[in-house]
Amino acid sequence: MVEDTPLTGQLEAAARDRLRVLVVGAGVAGVCVAGLLRRRGLHPVVLERSPRGADEGYMLGLMPLVEAPLRRLGARDRYLRQSVAMHRYQLRSSRGRVIRTYSFDGVFARYGRYGGIGRGELIEAMAGPGLPATLGASVAALVQDAAGATARIQTPDGPVVARFDLVIAADGMNSTTRALVVDPADVERFDTGWGGWVAWSDAGTDTTSNDLYAETWGRGFFIGRYPVRHRVGVFVGGPRGRTDAGPAAFVDHLRTRIAELDRPTADALVAIESADSPFLWKLADARSPRWALGRVILLGDAAAGFLPTAGVGAAMAIESAAVLDTHLAGVPATGVARALLDYEQAQRPRVLAAHENSRRLAKLMFATGRAFCSLRDLAARFMTVSTALGPIISLHRSAPLTSSLRPRR
Numbered sequence: 001m002v003e004d005t006p007l008t009g010q011l012e013a014a015a016r017d018r019l020r021v022l023v024v025g026a027g028v029a030g031v032c033v034a035g036l037l038r039r040r041g042l043h044p045v046v047l048e049r050s051p052r053g054a055d056e057g058y059m060l061g062l063m064p065l066v067e068a069p070l071r072r073l074g075a076r077d078r079y080l081r082q083s084v085a086m087h088r089y090q091l092r093s094s095r096g097r098v099i100r101t102y103s104f105d106g107v108f109a110r111y112g113r114y115g116g117i118g119r120g121e122l123i124e125a126m127a128g129p130g131l132p133a134t135l136g137a138s139v140a141a142l143v144q145d146a147a148g149a150t151a152r153i154q155t156p157d158g159p160v161v162a163r164f165d166l167v168i169a170a171d172g173m174n175s176t177t178r179a180l181v182v183d184p185a186d187v188e189r190f191d192t193g194w195g196g197w198v199a200w201s202d203a204g205t206d207t208t209s210n211d212l213y214a215e216t217w218g219r220g221f222f223i224g225r226y227p228v229r230h231r232v233g234v235f236v237g238g239p240r241g242r243t244d245a246g247p248a249a250f251v252d253h254l255r256t257r258i259a260e261l262d263r264p265t266a267d268a269l270v271a272i273e274s275a276d277s278p279f280l281w282k283l284a285d286a287r288s289p290r291w292a293l294g295r296v297i298l299l300g301d302a303a304a305g306f307l308p309t310a311g312v313g314a315a316m317a318i319e320s321a322a323v324l325d326t327h328l329a330g331v332p333a334t335g336v337a338r339a340l341l342d343y344e345q346a347q348r349p350r351v352l353a354a355h356e357n358s359r360r361l362a363k364l365m366f367a368t369g370r371a372f373c374s375l376r377d378l379a380a381r382f383m384t385v386s387t388a389l390g391p392i393i394s395l396h397r398s399a400p401l402t403s404s405l406r407p408r409r
Helices: 007-014 028-039 064-073 076-082 119-127 247-257 263-274 313-327 333-365 370-382 390-397
Strands: 002-004 021-024 045-048 059-062 088-092 098-103 115-118 131-135 138-145 148-155 158-164 166-169 188-202 212-217 222-228 231-239 281-287 296-298
Touching: 007 045, 007 131, 007 158, 021 028, 021 138, 021 158, 028 045, 028 064, 028 119, 028 131, 028 313, 059 119, 059 222, 059 313, 064 076, 064 119, 064 313, 064 390, 076 115, 076 119, 098 370, 115 119, 115 222, 115 231, 148 166, 188 222, 188 263, 188 333, 212 263, 212 333, 212 370, 222 263, 231 247, 231 263, 247 263, 281 333, 296 333, 313 333, 333 390
Parallel strands: 002 131, 021 045, 021 166, 045 131, 088 212, 166 296
Antiparallel strands: 059 115, 088 098, 138 148, 148 158, 188 231, 188 281, 212 222, 222 231
């Protein structure tokens, strides 16, 4: 678990390290890279903006890409215990009819397991028995020079100024640390024009589908069910002009549209309708034009924040953390800037390929035209799982062997 630790204690532990590292953000990417660096004998100083710790969030689908990094982190067994294996994917039409059910097993068997897990459980599994972090803290100012970076850190007890050799900005898609080193106007953003709500549903309503991801690609709406341990994460969305009316009105609208409403989908709609003050998630992404900026590196969503369409964002954040850790192995303080550039050159093409695939899928999934949706449903009936998951399979085939990768020099 992430343990709230006074900043002074973290700074004292890091003072004699080969590299004095600041990690901003105790989410998926930040916890992973901090844990990996600790296994190398370093004591990265970890900050988390929320005074309660990183948001536990909702469901995540983790492809086998994560297994090598989690094994290196010593967290693979904890992850396997706290996640559920996903074996099947089912696609339904606007009317609620099953178009096709695909098997993941033949595609991913050689790479590992496709797992469903809650974000909070994943962070807990990666943090292990205890990962020090200062909660309620963020970087208010950052100045770099040839010898290092000086950060002014705002804490609940007031500002603290500290010196570091490396700053890892892993504080999310709307990273405030990134804004200190990258002009916000240069961050590329893609807005689908859709939004939706996320909620938890009782997994016990249909135990036959606890290994199944089920999605309804409707004409002007989307419904997804994603099991994790003991519960199911639900997403319901549509064009923001319609979702602006609120979840209850949108759910009522969907009940009039879906002719064949199966029990799990009906339960999903009830979960959204009955959720307390659900937040409307704007389906948009962002990516920075550069990741390596002197002694600062952007990681995870701060570098490239994903749409949820391909279900690969968290996996790419974990993989990126492991690749960064490898590029920092044995690097002296004087070599940090070069190592960060090497890391970006190695990992950025993979992340952007996955990012582009997520955008392409959004255009396919989030559609309103009758003719387009009819053609999409027809094509899905005849599409093999290997074709449908082609870009994801390619990522697995070319995945860096993070347990033995050697950075280029």
